[in-house]
Amino acid sequence: HLIYSDQVLSIIAKTPAEVDILRNMSTQHETVLWQPASARHIKPDTEVHLYIPKHHVQNVTDLLKTHLLAHRVLLQDTQELIAMQTRNHTSDPRSSETFYERYHSLEDIYYWINRTITDNPDRAKVILIGSSYEKRPLYVLKLSGRKSNDAKKAMWIDCGIHARDDCIGTDLNRNFDANWCTEGASDYPCEEIYCGQFPESEPESRAVANFLRSHKDTVKLYFSIHSYSQMLLFPYSCSYEQAQNHDELLALVQEAAQNIRRYYRNQYKYGAGAKTIYLAPGGSDDWAYKMGIEYSFTFELQDRGTYGFLLPPSYITKASKEAALAVKGITLRVIQKKQWASPPQS
Numbered sequence: 001h002l003i004y005s006d007q008v009l010s011i012i013a014k015t016p017a018e019v020d021i022l023r024n025m026s027t028q029h030e031t032v033l034w035q036p037a038s039a040r041h042i043k044p045d046t047e048v049h050l051y052i053p054k055h056h057v058q059n060v061t062d063l064l065k066t067h068l069l070a071h072r073v074l075l076q077d078t079q080e081l082i083a084m085q086t087r088n089h090t091s092d093p094r095s096s097e098t099f100y101e102r103y104h105s106l107e108d109i110y111y112w113i114n115r116t117i118t119d120n121p122d123r124a125k126v127i128l129i130g131s132s133y134e135k136r137p138l139y140v141l142k143l144s145g146r147k148s149n150d151a152k153k154a155m156w157i158d159c160g161i162h163a164r165d166d167c168i169g170t171d172l173n174r175n176f177d178a179n180w181c182t183e184g185a186s187d188y189p190c191e192e193i194y195c196g197q198f199p200e201s202e203p204e205s206r207a208v209a210n211f212l213r214s215h216k217d218t219v220k221l222y223f224s225i226h227s228y229s230q231m232l233l234f235p236y237s238c239s240y241e242q243a244q245n246h247d248e249l250l251a252l253v254q255e256a257a258q259n260i261r262r263y264y265r266n267q268y269k270y271g272a273g274a275k276t277i278y279l280a281p282g283g284s285d286d287w288a289y290k291m292g293i294e295y296s297f298t299f300e301l302q303d304r305g306t307y308g309f310l311l312p313p314s315y316i317t318k319a320s321k322e323a324a325l326a327v328k329g330i331t332l333r334v335i336q337k338k339q340w341a342s343p344p345q346s
């Protein structure tokens with residue numbers, strides 16, 4: 001008698017018939033499709049990562065064997081990895097050196113924001129831009145350099161726009177007004193890539209869009225940080241059309257990927273979103289680009305599927321350093337090109 005735990009499988013369909021089988025499987029048996037974002041993106045010879053609850057592991061693996069679908073176990077003991085992500089080691093989130101090597105609750109993050117602005121009153125301030133669907137405050141943390149009379153340019157960084165553990169309702173990264181709800185999004189509310197009832201229908205996307213619209217003359221770079229798959233992407237994701245400054249954006253992410261490889265021995269794919277992965281309309285990066293922020297990027301951080309969404313805390317530092325290296329390199333290149341009087345704030 002075998003005792004199963006939840007598992008993540010890597011599966012590859014070779015033929016259109018196998019693709020159909022895998023698409024059906026990924027919407028049944030209480031499975032969660034980790035990669036790609038939707039069953040409609042499953043294609044021949046595309047690696048699929050599927051999370052399977054323990055009471056369905058036997059059924060799913062039997063089905064895979066029956067249909068001769070190539071598969072392997074990526075993750076065996078998911079419960080321990082989940083525990084590692086949610087474990088809280090201390091009541092004071094900044095009382096130890098390992099603060100930045102752990103995952104944190106929203107309460108911890110709010111506390112960290114308050115401590116940061118208290119400790120750095122000249123450099124940091126908080127701006128309330130709205131409230132979430134669950135009525136939690138949405139804060140922007142504004143970090144500034146030394147005081148000067150020059151009007152400063154700014155850069156925007158957001159993280160966690162569509163966390164997979166909070167996927168009830170609209171995918172915020174399909175809810176912006178960039179070819180909204182065309183191919184690559186869904187108007188079916190139960191799908192992971194549901195686009196919402198209309199562009200900016202959700203309080204979170206509306207708050208971000210309103211804030212950026214009101215600062216569009218100041219914000220010159222836009223970075224949206226996601227996981228996982230190790231990619232540095234730029235517009236467009238909403239169409240196969242080339243961005244007006246495509247060659248410039250390509251050169252920036254190519255150099256960033258080379259730097260990550262040189263310093264951290266890690267491979268990142270790079271390119272325009274739609275051509276590098278798949279069509280994904282309604283994304284915040286495309287919307288920001290269309291509004292006039294011509295340096296707009298989405299980063300997919302570690303890893304490429306070994307742990308996927310359950311990346312152990314011990315990987316946080318390296319993942320963060322890779323992202324920081326790319327953000328810094330791209331930003332400095334843009335500053336040099338534009339010859340702004342002072343570096344952008346973030």
